[in-house]
Amino acid sequence: MSDENMLFATEEQQANNKEQEVEEVATRKYLTFRTDNLLFGIEAEIVMEIITNYVVTCVPMVPSYVKGIINLRGQIIPLLDMRQRLNIEPIDTDCIIVINVNDVRIGILVDAVSQIIDIPVDTILPVPQHNAQKYVSGMCNMPDESGTMLVLDCSLLLAD
């Protein structure tokens, strides 16, 4: 194989690689869950695990949306109630999504976890300014037309 050919081949390969990369960036995995008829999505990357049936230890002198702390295999993890964070009447539920945001582990209490789904990045649209939700950074229609997903911004969720 001559040098020129190799050069050519490499270039072509590079072009191919680029295309693939672009495709990969184009979609992102989201974990969707329901809280009070709202469909939220969290980036799957930051989700550590989904747990149920944990004993919650209440912590005094904290806002009501902090349910308490749980013992996850020796690690102490604080627990946020998604409903109370959104000022919605709490219900009895035990489905917890453990996420890791900037090395802070935290559990989020939700009504129910739905699925993991690939969302093309360009279908995520900004939230209309008038309707801007506090912790939502974008929204998009579900590919299977089952509804509209609100993209949860976890760093906003943890901020005061």
Place this chain on the structure above:
Amino acid sequence: MANNGDSILEMYLYETNSLLEQLDNIMLTAEQADTLSQEDVNEIFRIMHTLKGSAAMMEFEPLMTLAHRIEDLFYLIREGTMEIIPEEDKPKLFNLLFKFIDYFRGQIENIESGAPLSNDIDSFVTIINTVIDKINGTGAKKEESSESSASSSETDGVGGYPYTLHIHLDEGCGMENLRAFMVVNDVKECCSDFVVEPEDVDDSSLAQTIAKDGFKLHFSTAVDRENAVKIIELMGFVKSFEQIDNNSVAAEEQAPKKDEETKKEEPVVVAEAEPKPEPVVDKPVQRTKKAAGTPIAAQKEAATQGHQIKQSLISVNLSKLDQLMAVVGEIVITEAMVTASPDLRGLEGVKLDNFNKSARQLRKLTDELQDISMSLRMVPVSGTFQKMRRIVRDMGQKLGRRARLTIIGEDTEIDKTIVDAISDPIMHIVRNSMDHGIEPDEKMRIAAGKDPEGEIILSAQNTGSEVIIKVEDDGGGVDTNAVLAKAIRQGLANPDAEYSQREIMNFLMMPGFSTNTEVTEFSGRGVGMDVVKKNIEAVSGVVQMTSEFGKGSCTTLKIPLTTAIMDGMEVAVGDSIFTIPIQNIRQSFKATKDDIIYDAMKGEMICKMDNFYPVLRLHNRYGLIPRAENTEDGIFVWVETSENSYCLFVDELLGEQQVVIKPLPSYLNTFGIKESGIVGCTILGDGNISLILDVSNLISSDSGYAMF
């Protein structure tokens, strides 16, 4: 590679620091005795030599030069003994050395913090040089004689080291300098007191010279040399060696044997000229040496003692020990989880003999493991205590007060992190004792019927669960009225309120409080006791100050032995479980409604041991729903910290348990949970979480009691 460099630097810092500490100790005892014994001089000389060598290795030029000059100075002193220092100059010499130590320490700190070294050593060197010149002037005669002896023995010996070993290496063995260095290193293992000629045998430029002329080791005693010979005999690449004792000192010691010795020398030289001679052992000389008896026996004893000091130690990174502690903590919890597993409850009536036996064995082993892993982190407090001698001395000199420091129980061992944490507080307390405690004038002391020399007693005691460190002085004590007046002036105290002795003492530990009217080098800024309190509380210790006006004062630090694992009392309030550190609990008791006394603000109080203490109902404080609403149903826990004492009302006591403290998730700290009286949490045997209460913050942060 960078990592490697760091570890060399770490070693250097460690070594240099310990040498400086050693030097400090020698100087302090020497100053008390007002002279340096020959042993001390030798020791200082050796320390300087090592300091110089390692500084040169690390290329810290100024440090090397400085150590070198001091080494020169002590070379002279060693030659001429302390007599060459005129009586009136002795304090100057001591001060010079103390200054040197401080300067060196400062530089080492610079290195530690990555700051550049200061090159400003000229003034220092000048001072040293003047001292050296002075010695040379006064001891001119002595110098001449020693110099002449030095010149006469230039090739054969070095002053003070009359017993020489001349070593030749195998021809063509290569890297002669490094091989010579190996010999030197091996010999170092059996005796430390010898001089090598040429000095830097490992210098590659000397390889040729060593190959041609060999190299020499000069020993101060024949016994050392004997030991060295035993080692050198075993080395493959040593072709031959000869023993020469012809120094004038040896001659003096061995005057009658002198002829024999000088005669002996000749055959040895001849033997060396032969191509492959057997190792020459100077037997007759050895025998006479042994016959000399006692002094050598003493030397030998000293040598063996020196060996004992060399313990087999390894240095381990503290973070690894922390990891070990964390794992052991987990094991302790897991063990409790297994042996108290809820599944076992379903097996009632089933024989569990074997299980119980194994469980007991497991508990025994985990307890042992826990003890050992904790003991790994234990270091004696002596290092910290010894540093205080220096502070007492320096301050005594500057303030013109005489005081001695008595140290009791310096071999008490405490956790390394705690040692680090208490070092500053002890220093502040000792400074306070010197500055405020000990009377400024001896006459005042004599008038009060005390020993004119003040005394500060620094003691450490291990009570099993905590370490008690006390700093006592027999000075003037604290004038509580003056303190209270000052506190009122500063707005810290309410002029209309009555304060107990203890509360007044607590004002001394408030930030910014100082009874000194002017700021001095040592105190007056009002940070000292505040720092003490902060640092001690950071390791969950307690500070107590007591004082009797005119008789002296005493500061007591109570520190739990280790901070990671502690004894706690589990208490229940409603559905929640809290842990109260045992060290804070004075008593628990039942009480009836009639025992409760109310103040004007509906605050509750209870009378215990002729004193009134506030009552804090935990469920009110935390807004919990209690199971024991009535006073009669619950139980009171009388808790105490360095600053307050009150009764906590809880539903019930669940029992005592050893718990591993885990920090709360950082997310919760954003809500100021620490200020609300929760310091951490722990995992119980059944996997549930219990919150650990911070008894002092619990009440001081409660709005209802903040008024006090």
